[in-house]
Amino acid sequence: MAYLEGKLRRRTENSEHTGYVLEVEVEMTEVDDADDLFGEQVALTGDVRMLDFPERGKILVFKATSAAAIETEDDEEYEEDEEDPE
Numbered sequence: 001m002a003y004l005e006g007k008l009r010r011r012t013e014n015s016e017h018t019g020y021v022l023e024v025e026v027e028m029t030e031v032d033d034a035d036d037l038f039g040e041q042v043a044l045t046g047d048v049r050m051l052d053f054p055e056r057g058k059i060l061v062f063k064a065t066s067a068a069a070i071e072t073e074d075d076e077e078y079e080e081d082e083e084d085p086e
Contacts, residue, residue, distance in 0.1 A: 025061045027051065033067075040069040 009021045026044065028034035046064040053059060 025059060027061045027063045028067065030063070030065050031067045034064075037067055037069055041072050042067050043070050 007023050009023065011017055011019060011021050027049075030046075031037075044062065044064045045066045046062055049061055049063045050058050051061050
């Protein structure tokens with residue numbers, strides 16, 4: 001079983017959701033296009049690891065080994081609007 005640590009937030013805007021979100025710091029050094037994915041909904045693969053920072057000490061992070069943007073329904077609607085300039 002994995003141990004995760006982060007700030008638990010409540011999410012209520014979508015009925016198909018558990019109602020809770022846990023923010024986890026992600027280390028993206030192994031992902032080539034990490035900057036291109038900033039602000040996107042993403043799918044990540046990797047491992048949970050402890051990193052030791054000089055000032056912050058040991059911190060639990062998700063070390064991503066790969067990442068890809070996920071197309072959402074909003075993205076699909078935006079693309080349809082661009083194709084149909086009515």
